[in-house]
Amino acid sequence: MDEINRxxxxxxxxxxxxxFLRFLTFLVTLALVVGAVVxxxxxxxxxxxxxKRWFAYRNLSRSESGQSQSFTFEGSITSSFAVLDGDxxxxxxxxIRLYSGNAQLYVNQTVSMQSPAVRVAGNAALVYDVGGQSLxxxxxxxxxxxxxxxxxxxLIAADxxxxxxxxxxxxxxGYKGIVTVYDSSFSPQIRFRLSSRxxxxxAIAPDSQSVALLTVGLDEDAFQxxxxxxxxxxxxxxxxxxxxxxxxxxVILSLRWNSSGIWALGEHTLSIVSAEGQLSGSCxxxxxxxxxxxxxxxxxxxxxLGKYRAGTSAELxxxxxxxxxxxxxxxxxxxxxxxxAGRYVALLTADRLDIYDQDLSLYNTLAGTQGAQKxxxxxxxxxxxxxxxxxxIYVPQ
Numbered sequence: 001m002d003e004i005n006r007x008x009x010x011x012x013x014x015x016x017x018x019x020f021l022r023f024l025t026f027l028v029t030l031a032l033v034v035g036a037v038v039x040x041x042x043x044x045x046x047x048x049x050x051x052k053r054w055f056a057y058r059n060l061s062r063s064e065s066g067q068s069q070s071f072t073f074e075g076s077i078t079s080s081f082a083v084l085d086g087d088x089x090x091x092x093x094x095x096i097r098l099y100s101g102n103a104q105l106y107v108n109q110t111v112s113m114q115s116p117a118v119r120v121a122g123n124a125a126l127v128y129d130v131g132g133q134s135l136x137x138x139x140x141x142x143x144x145x146x147x148x149x150x151x152x153x154x155l156i157a158a159d160x161x162x163x164x165x166x167x168x169x170x171x172x173x174g175y176k177g178i179v180t181v182y183d184s185s186f187s188p189q190i191r192f193r194l195s196s197r198x199x200x201x202x203a204i205a206p207d208s209q210s211v212a213l214l215t216v217g218l219d220e221d222a223f224q225x226x227x228x229x230x231x232x233x234x235x236x237x238x239x240x241x242x243x244x245x246x247x248x249x250x251v252i253l254s255l256r257w258n259s260s261g262i263w264a265l266g267e268h269t270l271s272i273v274s275a276e277g278q279l280s281g282s283c284x285x286x287x288x289x290x291x292x293x294x295x296x297x298x299x300x301x302x303x304x305l306g307k308y309r310a311g312t313s314a315e316l317x318x319x320x321x322x323x324x325x326x327x328x329x330x331x332x333x334x335x336x337x338x339x340x341a342g343r344y345v346a347l348l349t350a351d352r353l354d355i356y357d358q359d360l361s362l363y364n365t366l367a368g369t370q371g372a373q374k375x376x377x378x379x380x381x382x383x384x385x386x387x388x389x390x391x392x393i394y395v396p397q
Contacts, residue, residue, distance in 0.1 A: 071103030122162035243277030281323030327360030342379030
């Protein structure tokens with residue numbers, strides 16, 4: 001019997017689960033799931049930019065108000081300015097210069113331009129002479145590409161997308177517009193020669209698969225501005241657009257293509273056209289003067305409108321991609337500068353800088369701007385303040 005018993009093993013006793021530990025694990029898992037859902041649903045409302053600014057500017061010497069030491073630049077307040085990867089780009093008719101926030105000069109190029117225009121996309125900046133013959137692209141604090149047109153050709157407009165693709169609109173005898181598209185290595189991919197309608201502007205799609213052209217001409221004996229889409233997977237002999245979308249008889253001042261659609265900003269109407277060629281939104285401000293604007297917000301446009309061309313009374317509107325008004329703000333003082341970037345809108349007046357979110361709730365105020373005449377908002381919430389001879393960075397606390 002003992003031998004039989006020795007061949008058997010004693011039954012193992014299973015450890016009883018710790019109910020408290022299991023309940024605690026359940027609560028932690030539930031909290032993580034709920035937190036993830038809240039983060040996804042409210043991502044646009046959350047703001048981690050203060051953390052980003054702390055890391056980005058922790059070594060930048062600043063005053064108690066958050067302003068860095070100013071540095072002087074070559075040029076004047078009438079120059080064209082832009083922020084490129086945190087640096088200040090200054091374009092005058094005679095020079096193009098790129099300064100870091102601590103005044104280091106990276107680009108110092110002598111040029112001859114009558115009307116310099118600047119466009120920043122991603123980590124590159126486009127500078128060209130409207131009505132002239134010179135065009136430049138800067139990347140990584142150096143010139144990446146330059147173009148000089150031949151005699152008899154004129155630069156009308158140009159656009160650069162965040163992937164580095166470039167569209168150049170020129171005019172020459174025999175055509176109403178020539179559009180050349182370059183890839184990110186600045187190799188020409190296709191050229192459209194149009195003779196039926198004047199080409200006033202161009203915008204490269206974010207995916208670099210097509211280009212939108214702003215054309216003007218007569219449609220049924222009436223003047224009409226139109227957005228025409230051309231896919232880039234075609235031959236140069238195919239000059240008919242994939243689709244057209246009329247945007248009225250308004251004079252279009254700016255054309256921009258981003259993830260929200262194609263934005264055509266006119267003197268009296270803002271039109272948003274979908275990638276499929278449908279008018280997906282519009283905002284009519286007929287009867288008001290467009291005193292300032294910015295299309296650089298994330299899926300929004302900032303418009304400064306006034307009943308009179310002169311005077312201090314104005315209204316700031318932020319318009320969403322469906323044409324509805326996201327926020328409005330009445331102004332009763334002179335606005336020196338309007339700038340938008342990312343989720344922020346900056347308004348500079350004589351005595352302060354106000355930075356708003358896209359709902360026009362006040363995010364930050366700087367009193368005492370030391371005579372600044374221009375503000376360039378940056379996507380992380382900081383701003384560049386510029387007067388007639390110097391510039392400095394302001395970092396909200």
